[in-house]
Amino acid sequence: MTASRLLVVGPISFIAVFFLYPLVAILAKSFGGGAVGLGPFQVLLGDTYYLGRIWFTIWQAAFSTFLTLVLGLPVAYLFARHEFPGKSLLKALTTLPFIMPTIVVAMGFVALLGSGGLVNTGLSGVFGDNAPQVRIANTLTIIFLAHAFYNYSIVVRIVSAYWANLSPQFEESSAMLGAGRVQTFLHVTLPLLLPAIWSSAILVYIFSFTSFGVVMILGGSQFATMEVAIYELTVKLFRLDIAGALAIVQIVFTYIFMLIYTRIQARSAVPVTLVHREAIAKRKRSIRDTLFVIGIISILLIVLSPLLALVERAISTNDGYSLVHFSALFSNDSGSYFYLSPLHVIWNSIRFAFMSMVIAMLVGTAAAYVIVRPGKRSSILDSLFMLPLVVSAVTLGFGFLVAFNRPPVDLRGSWLILVIAHSLVAYPFVIRTLLPVLRGMPPHLKESAALLGASPLRVFIHVELPLIARALVVGATFAFAVSMGEFGASLLLVRSEFTTIPVAIFRLLGQPGAANLGQALAMSTLLMAVVALGFVVIERFRYRDIGGF
């Protein structure tokens, strides 16, 4: 009994102390300490600048989502309905951008389309110094592109998994009833896919809505989203009350989107008979299909090109390719601006990520077990535990600053605050990977083991653990990667001696000079490599597409 009590109390008190309490602190701050009432909100809503930021956040997320769908749906079709050599590799690569830290994605776009980027140097190389240049750095265009790049794998994953399991007999029946290809798509396939499309679109919208790293690096403050505005209010203007009010406005928005998302998910879970994917093989091949495939593959290459450009830029110097930027990272006498050596920064990221992973695993696993326990409260608990996904990282960091800023709990200077923030961002991923496995576990498996003479402990060790082991590995890797790449909360919370890789990259970018840019690129490449390695682990161990985020 005490063990199961601990299972419930542990994760709930973690959330209460480190998530709900900071939110309450923000709320208190935004109401101006009680005396002024709605003051900060009045300031906020009376200021055209902030109203403009709110409106900008809303429409840029909408357009980003639209662009993402346009890019993602054909690829989803490709993966759902076509077999071709190299498909699984391509599929894995497609998901790469999503797990990439925003800072790496942003740096990829700098490397590809920035003024010294691959495209522009290429153009100069071919057409000489007067060559036409792509000038989209610091424009809205590059932000949209980066958002689409970052999120399109969400569309691909969710829609293709659903599409692949959709019985082709619906389409065949439609054809037998006299509908042409286009009619069949419009009247049969599309309506059936709509729940999947909607739920992926809302997720993309939420992520674009709370976008921080991409906007900070590619846009600058003229394109500030609410998230960026909260950061600047906190760090540069010290208007914590207005920052709090803005954070509350943002939370309300994202919470509404999340509600819609879970509604759609719950509804789409019922009606359509899904067929197991092996039962569906691509039936016919025509020239049109082949052209389609080639077209889509080229889209994919374009989508992956920022990551490739990042690597290329990181190893290119004025005298051709070399690893000089990388070796500069590992030499302690680097001439970079801050006194912390890059090696130390890397070490910081790794140890914080490891600690966050451990905490996220403990909290996430316990929470997942609590959620699957039979009972009516399961869905309430589920949404409670998923709340940290809704609240943006900057808001979370901001909440920590206002909640834990005086004795007895003054965590501002401690690395612990960083680790806790990372665990909060990471543990929902652990829950999401564990839940399908725990829910899918045949009900009699544990009972069978018990009846064959296994004590509860041995049932766990011999039956349960081996079955959830893969999901645990995937969840742990997710948690590690999320922590390695976490940018928004870190930027607010980190002290210089605890600087992590994403924060260091951002600071390096703020310094002039080719050497600094080179090091930033090299560090981004390293971060990408670490995360990509983690991703290989995830792909290796993941065995179902549905579920995931």
Place this chain on the structure above:
Amino acid sequence: MATSPILQLDKVSKSYGETFAIRDVSLNVDRGELVCLLGPSGCGKTTLLRIIAGLETMDSGTISFRGEDLHGMAPHSRGFGFMFQDLALFPHMDVFGNVGFGLRMQGMSNDRVRMRVDEMLELVDLGDYRNRKVHELSGGERQRVALARSLAPAPKLLMLDEPLGSLDRVLRESLQAQVRSILKEIGVTAIYVTHDKEEAFALADTIVFVNGGQVVQSGPPEALFQAPATEMVARSLGLRNIIEGTIVRASESVEIASSAGTLSTAGPLPGGISVGDGVLVIINERSISVAPVHHEWAEMGIRLSGVVNEQKFRGGESEIHMTVGRSELISVVPTVDAQTEVTSGDEVSVHVPPEAVTLLPPAEA
């Protein structure tokens, strides 16, 4: 002295909220006996099985095994075997790992585990399947692996919860015979839950008929078939020709005024029924004789007359459906005879011999 039962249930009850799942069930199982719990789905038979296994708690009553009260004993300490409907084979282990699981839990040495697993796989005709993955097995093979797994630790009592439920009819019938012969070869005491009467007949030494969480009747299959205790049991066993009647006279033979006409059967009256009572009469469909009206019967006896409504071809046998008096009766005869003797619309003579008649107290209102 007769051996005392190995498993004894005394007034076991279990309810979920307001509704009883199991109500005052008392049951004895002898050593080596194969008992089938038969009843419609949702009648509580699976719950009863899970209570015996220790997977569910009961509200009241006692269960003892070899005279020892099982109350509070954990499932894994009972030494019982259980085969689930979904089999619950461990997907992360191969056949060997599955069958050897219970043995390893007993702490048996690897060599002995290997020997015992081989022995079990021989028993279920899967000698070469040791290293197969679970997902490579066909439906019937999985069933046999699950059986081998539950038998391997030599359980003191084996429970099987509709283990063949998911198979098609042909495979199910061939496995029924195999399961019975394997269980009898080992001599294990077993309780088998099913809702399929054919399966119960094929397997059971004793059938326990369960309905609404209560034991309605129990006994050897033939006894149940010949003397069902209630109309529900009779209908569940597939008996037709159940009509109403009243006892007119009872001495050496009993005379009944039924809706089909006057019937007679050998006395004495079954307990609980006396002259003048309303009763239910079951007429064995294979013992009714049907002949054209002018046919000369070789023997004397009560004769009724009726009209043939239709003939139904059922392979080797045919059914003659007819209206006799105010009742519909069915006679099952070899197809060859049916074709030659009568056709639809014919008036016929119907002979119901005394041994074809069974009397039941009427269903309670």
